[in-house]
Structures are given as structure tokens and as C-alpha cells.
Amino acid sequence: MIKLENVYKSFGKLEVLKNINLEVTKGEVVCIIGPSGSGKSTLLRCLNHLERITEGRTIIDGELIDEKVKGKDSLKISPKKVALVCAELGMVFQRFNLFPHLTVLENIIEAPLTVKKIAREIVMEEATLLLKKVGLEDKKDEYPSRLSGGQQQRVAIARALAMNPKIMLFDEPTSALDPELVGEVLEVMKQLARDGMTMLVVTHEMGFAREVANRIIFMDQGQIIEDSSPEEIFSNPRQERTKSFLQKIL
Amino acid sequence: MGLQKIITAMPALLQGAGLTILLTLVSIFFGLILGLLLALGRLSKNAFFDRLSQFYIWLFRGTPLLLQIFFIYYALPTFTPITFDALPTAFIALSLNSGAYLAEIIRAAIQSIDKGQMEAAKALGMRYTQAMRRIVIPQSYRRLIPPTGNEFIALLKDSSLVSVIAMTELMRTTSLLSNSSGNAVYYIPCALLYLAMTTIFTFVFSKLEKKYSISE
Ligand SMILES: Nc1ncnc2c1ncn2[C@@H]1O[C@H](COP(=O)(O)OP(=O)(O)OP(=O)(O)O)[C@@H](O)[C@H]1O
Ligand SMILES: [Mg+2]
Numbered sequence: 001m002i003k004l005e006n007v008y009k010s011f012g013k014l015e016v017l018k019n020i021n022l023e024v025t026k027g028e029v030v031c032i033i034g035p036s037g038s039g040k041s042t043l044l045r046c047l048n049h050l051e052r053i054t055e056g057r058t059i060i061d062g063e064l065i066d067e068k069v070k071g072k073d074s075l076k077i078s079p080k081k082v083a084l085v086c087a088e089l090g091m092v093f094q095r096f097n098l099f100p101h102l103t104v105l106e107n108i109i110e111a112p113l114t115v116k117k118i119a120r121e122i123v124m125e126e127a128t129l130l131l132k133k134v135g136l137e138d139k140k141d142e143y144p145s146r147l148s149g150g151q152q153q154r155v156a157i158a159r160a161l162a163m164n165p166k167i168m169l170f171d172e173p174t175s176a177l178d179p180e181l182v183g184e185v186l187e188v189m190k191q192l193a194r195d196g197m198t199m200l201v202v203t204h205e206m207g208f209a210r211e212v213a214n215r216i217i218f219m220d221q222g223q224i225i226e227d228s229s230p231e232e233i234f235s236n237p238r239q240e241r242t243k244s245f246l247q248k249i250l
Numbered sequence: 251m252g253l254q255k256i257i258t259a260m261p262a263l264l265q266g267a268g269l270t271i272l273l274t275l276v277s278i279f280f281g282l283i284l285g286l287l288l289a290l291g292r293l294s295k296n297a298f299f300d301r302l303s304q305f306y307i308w309l310f311r312g313t314p315l316l317l318q319i320f321f322i323y324y325a326l327p328t329f330t331p332i333t334f335d336a337l338p339t340a341f342i343a344l345s346l347n348s349g350a351y352l353a354e355i356i357r358a359a360i361q362s363i364d365k366g367q368m369e370a371a372k373a374l375g376m377r378y379t380q381a382m383r384r385i386v387i388p389q390s391y392r393r394l395i396p397p398t399g400n401e402f403i404a405l406l407k408d409s410s411l412v413s414v415i416a417m418t419e420l421m422r423t424t425s426l427l428s429n430s431s432g433n434a435v436y437y438i439p440c441a442l443l444y445l446a447m448t449t450i451f452t453f454v455f456s457k458l459e460k461k462y463s464i465s466e
Contacts, residue, residue, distance in 0.1 A: 099370070111374035
């Protein structure tokens, strides 16, 4: 589903991703952990073109969607096609980024209506089901500012799911939440994983990672240091850096 | 004494005030469209559009409105085949001028919207124009209303400048009345009418602002 080949990303002189090779198969849940500034967010953002890589290839669902050879763009597909493929990736942000001028329901139906141009009745039906799924059907006419952080994040998940993505990207979805609200969001994510969604999750919730992830990736200074199963990484990390990071946060 | 004179002159004065309002409304309308295009130019990654907008704003904010009116009315026909009558000149000059000021207002309002909004829109598959039109620009409305209200009031007063090309808006109507009668009393109702207009529109804009602030 996702394949990164020798991906590099720099901001000016700052190299943020260095030689990233990663493959995620259908239905897999992969958690990414690592210290602040290690490039976790940038990695996710390179997948849906919020950032463009500076070297290497990214392939989503068999479609080559970014390619740079020696810093030169050698991508052959049209921007329209890229946008379509990127729409197969749902993204959930740390700070929710709900649209404050739209109600909960309007937030959810906006992209299916304007991007996919699906008929309104169908979109509304889907949105109602999604709101039920995240347990917020009674909030559909509220504005986001009237909701708690946990509720907002659940709306954000529903909004992303409304585009029927094949892959969901989560960038620290619970880091901005009060501790008592973390559980309700993780519960929705666990349900998604059980439903077979392919997920790439940047998180510091080690309990979640241990329980749900098929693989855990440890990143440091723009590199993937370790890529193994939860059992292995928690009980017997291969790398010294992984060990010291885990000791600090567990 | 003068009261009778004022009452007889009232229809003419009100007609002048009507033209003043019309000039202001139309010019703000076209100014907003022009200002939005200029603001998008300033925000565009395309250096050409950015420069072009910058140049326009520099030109129209850096010269007096009075000069712009004279330029369109008198100078343009001398070196181009373009001639405008007084009324189109008034609309064009006021619109072009307010466009430059509104451009900076709109740009600031758009830039004040959280970057995460554009990113969320893009992550949902929206193209730049779609995201701007549906997500970013609507959120800038509320922040746009107070400075646009100020610009509207300023324009309402500045529209008196088109009296120099014989547009009989409120100001010119008043001075014509005084000159022909030799009595300056007409400046009193003129002032009151300007005050009434600015007060009403200030009220309208504050209502608009309230209406758009429900979701925040
Ligand atoms: N748009 C940008 N311009 C310049 N530098 C950037 C930009 N975005 C990120 N960076 C830099 O890239 C590095 C990696 O950032 P990134 O956000 O990917 O880290 P992270 O692992 O997600 O960290 P955190 O846990 O704090 O979210 C940081 O040094 C950051 O300052
Ligand atoms: Mg991050």
C-alpha cells in the first residue's frame, strides 16, 4: 500500500529525512515513535504531498506519486492524478484542524461533495453512519468550538473517513488532549484497526502501540533506526538508541 | 430664516446623498472583487502575479485619489483613444483606488487564518483554489468586516472628491446651492446627512460582524 524508496527530505540545508526505506502492506498498523524533531511528521506529510521529497520515490497503492532523481523532479503523472491518489490517504492532525466555520456535519460532507462530487443524499447517509461510528450523532449540528478536544478529534477522524481512504495517517492524534479524553479517541482508532484499515500512526501512546500495532518503527535524526514487532521492540530492542529512548518514556 | 431654504433644498440634497451612497456601494463592490484578486496575487507563489499586485497597490496608494480622478478624466484621453464621461470616471477611479486598500485588508485577513486549515483541506484532496474558496476565504470574512467597514466610511467621505468633475453628489449639490443663493447655510444639512450616512453604515457593519462571529 505504501512504499518509500531511498527517500530524502531537506528544508534548505537541514536534512530531515535520510534514506528512508519503508513498506506498509494492506491492513497493517504501523506505529512510528521517536524523539521530537526526528522527522516523524515530515515522513507522514511527504506521503500526501503536504511536503515534497527531495530525493527518492514514494509509491501509494501501486501508483508512483513522487519521484526525485538527483534533486530533479522526474514525476510523470498529472497533478490531478496525484490529488486523487492523495485523497486515498486520510490524515488526522495533532491539533484536529476542523473547519471552524462549518458544523460537524458540514465538516464531514465538505470534501465528498466538493472533491468527489458525490450526490448529497448519499454523502449525508454516509456521514450519519460515520458519526454513529465515532459516537457523535447527537452533535452533528454543533460548531467545532463547542466540542471537547476528544470529540473534535473524533469528528476529524470521521471527516477523513468520509473520503473512503485506503490508508489513514495519524500524527500524534492524542497529544493535544487532556488525559481523560485520550481513551475515547484511541478506542475509535482501535475499532478502525479491527476493521482492517491500513494505518500509519505517529504516537507516544505505548499501550496503544503494544496492543494494536503490527510493527513499530523507531526514528531518530531523520533515519529509521529500528523496525520490528511490538514484542521485540519493547522486550528486546536491537539498537542502543531505541533502548535509551524507550527507557526515557516508559 | 434659513430653515425654509433648507426644506426647499432637501430633495436636491437627498438626491445628492443618494448618489454618494450609490458611488460608495458600487465602488466598494468592485473594490472588493479587485482587492480579492490583488490579494490572491500577493499570496501567490507565482512571482509575476505577486509583483503585478505589488506594483498596482504601490501605484494607487502612493498617489492622491484626486490625481487619479483627474488622470482618468483629463489625461487618459490625451494620449489614448479612451474617454470616459464623469459618471463612469467616478465609479472607475473610486473602485480602482479602494481595490488597492482592500487588497491589503484582504491579504492580512487571509494570512491570519491558521495554516492547518489549508493543510487539512489539501489532505482531504482539495485543490488550492477549492481550499481557498470553501475553507480559507470564508473564515476570513469576520476578520475582514471591521477594516472593510472603515474603508467604506473613508470611501463615503472621499467620494466627495468626484465633485471636481461635476458629479452632483452631496458635496457638489451643496456647494452649487450655496453659490447660486449666496447663502452657506446648506453646509449644515450637508454635514448632518454625511453624519447620518456614516452612522447608519457603521451600525450595519457592526451588525454584520456579529452575524459572522457565531461560530467562533
Ligand atoms: N516547514 C519546515 N521548514 C523548515 N524546517 C522544518 C519544517 N517542518 C519541519 N521542519 C524541521 O524538520 C525537523 C523534523 O520535524 P518533524 O516535525 O518532522 O519532527 P517530529 O519527529 O514530528 O517532531 P515532534 O515529535 O516534535 O512532532 C525539525 O527539526 C523541524 O524543525
Ligand atoms: Mg510531529
